[in-house]
Amino acid sequence: MKILSNVFVCTSGNNLELADISFDDKIKSVRKITELTWDDISTNEKKQRFISEIESKKHLQRKDTIYGNYLLAMPGAIDPHVHFDTPGFEFREDIEHASIAAAFGGVTTIIDMPCTSIPPVTNLENFNTKLQAIRNRSLIDFAFWGGIGGNCFFDYKKNIFELREAGIAGFKVYTISGMKEFSDLTYDQIKSVAINLAEYGKPMAVHAEDKFIVTSIMNERIKLGKNSWQDYTESRNTKAEVFAIKKLIQIAEETKVKMLIVHLSSGESIKLIQQAISNGVDISAETCPHYLYFTSDDFNKTEIRNYLKSAPPVKDKSDKNQLWKALSENQMAFVSTDHAGCNPDNEKISENFWEVYGGIPGVEHRVPFLFSEGFLKKKITLEQTINLLSTNAAEYFNLGMKGKLSAGKDADITLIDLWNYQIVDSKKMHSKGKYTPFEKVKFNVVVDKTFLRGELIMDLKNNFVGKIGTGKYIKSEK
Ligand SMILES: [Zn+2]
Structure with a gap:
């Protein structure tokens, strides 16, 4: 001992x-x-x-x-939203590098997203492929998200059943996805999946930006040859997030699914979610350090502009302040990173902002960030900081041995x-x-x-x- x-x-x-x-x-x-x-x-x-x-x-x-x-x-920090890319996209990130970065960031457990490995974790066979690929290669403990992509929607009931047996923490779906290997679902499809997940009490995580709003602006701008950061952020605007969240709240209310909105970026969205929670809807949200620190003005800084690209993009000062306020009022489930790295020498250099890889490798910085910007600046208490970094995720995802010093x-x-x-x-x-x-x-x-x-x-x-x-x-x- x-x-x-x-x-x-x-x-x-x-x-x-x-x-x-x-x-x-x-x-x-x-x-x-x-x-x-x-x-x-x-x-x-x-x-x-x-x-x-x-x-x-x-x-x-x-x-x-x-x-x-x-x-x-x-208690060792838990990052419930990361993309560690093993197996498949290891030219961007891999489990060895990312798990060492996590340990340096005080993180002892991550929950890896299903969509940025090849094959994506959409069925039991793919789950086993990923488990084999990661086994013996991680410095820290890991759990997995499963997912339902448009390309495998037809078999979702069987896959949800089998992946749940395998101990999957939850299931991810997208209202809009740029990934060939893991495409988005319509709201009707999301509702069908939600009905099924509600039976098991399993969390459903949703990337919430309305596809129609985003793609119509994006296509129009591209047609005009416009490709600045403003064009990108204007296509992925607050309206797109809010529209999707309204639809999703309705789905959560009707199906009773345990719904988690990932990487929430706007103040208007968090207000809607708070209202839904007070109406008894089982819906929660997470946000990430970049939404709590940067605003769209920071895209003017050329030295970080391409590194700050994410989907959804960071919003305005009032959004940032409202996210902090929600954290201080215990209205958000956790602060995750959405860790998604790439090789910056290849994928972060384009002058055309549409072509720049979107993703921030944050697993090493989240814990010091939240203590420094949140606790030490008196925005949240010490207890809230620890809950947002560890305890809440252990409880939400039923990782029974984690999240507490007891x-x-x-x-x-x-x-x-x-x-x-x-x-x-x-x-x-x-x-x-x-x-x-x-x-x-x-x-x-x-x-x-x-x-x-x-x-x-x-x-x-x-x-x-x-x-x-x-x-x-x-x-x-x-
Ligand atoms: Zn993500």
């Missing part, structure tokens, strides 16, 4: 306790030494004062102790240094494609160490990386 001594653990709100955590592959106990609040240690000076008072009393020191160094311990759970522990800072440098990223719109942004937080089921898999100061293959497939329990 190991003991991680002298770590701060969040108990509620901005309340903490100084504790020792005992664990092997599971957490055995969290032993409280003393209680405190964030205000007691919120600056380096206050923290030093706190430590010298504690150390003058006593604390546990044994041979098998890992010194926690008075850092914050949180006895019996997997010893997935991330140590966060809230008294240190980093300046984002893409050259130091661990994902395959080394680029980010967050280049040169300062995060007042550093992820110090990551443990997966009791094993140290990342130690920043010693530049230590654990053994590839340590990660295993995690089944959703329901």
